[in-house]
Amino acid sequence: MEVVEQRPRLVSLRVTQFRGDNSAPAHAPQKLTLELTQDIEVGLGSAVAPDGPLLALVKVVLRAKAMSTEGEATGVEFEGSYEGKFEYPAGVKEEQVAARFATEPYQYVLVVQAVPLAMTHFRRELQAMGMDARELPLGF
Template sequence: MPEMTAPRPVLRSFRVLASNGENRGEAAGVRMRLELQQEIEFGLAVPDVAGAPLMVGVRVKLGAKATNENDAGDVATYAGEYEARFYYPAGVTEDTVTPLLDNPEYQYVLVAQAFPLAMSHFRRELQAMGLDARELPLGLPYN
């Protein structure tokens, strides 16, 4: 696991930006094939207000499509979009942070904090729709 070099941002907020799902088919006892998509984005926010801290946003987009193994017309879908906001200590400059955000290990440490929160909500919503999402991972593998 990589060590976070200074400056270290602090996760201050996490929220669900969008949530949309549909499962009108048979939910109980049906074998479904689950396809998962994910997209992760980073963004550095530089404040207009003097003295306000820099913020890094991590956006996680997850999508699932479950197809009934016996009836291809029976499809359930769910998509969720999540945002984690990390704030840097006062005095940290854009010039200091920009090269860090290009480092995959630095990115990993931020995503590894946001992804489990997003996946926990995502799995819970899939299960509420009648889909078995217990096998979906909560964390990220480290390469």
């Protein structure tokens, strides 16, 4: 069971990069499907300051490609990178959480807080670039 006093809290989610290319010809509205992939990395570290808090970082990279209903690539591609930063309470040391941090359930608790926020931003950016992204999931 996790000790509540050692639980990190999400303090920020940054968009570190978003790139999109929707230069396909704008014919009449057409049905497209989005092929979505994601890469997620989780890390444990400390702040630069010597007395700084212990940090957990979640990096999420989302990529989407639009395909025609026949499965042909349209040249429409999007990619977004996001970083979620979690801070542990003052006084928590790496040795106290390192063993738990190495387990998948512990990392999952961090990831499920960052991915829906990243996906919400990603969906809004796709919609701003002319794609109907309402059916994309918010998480896994």
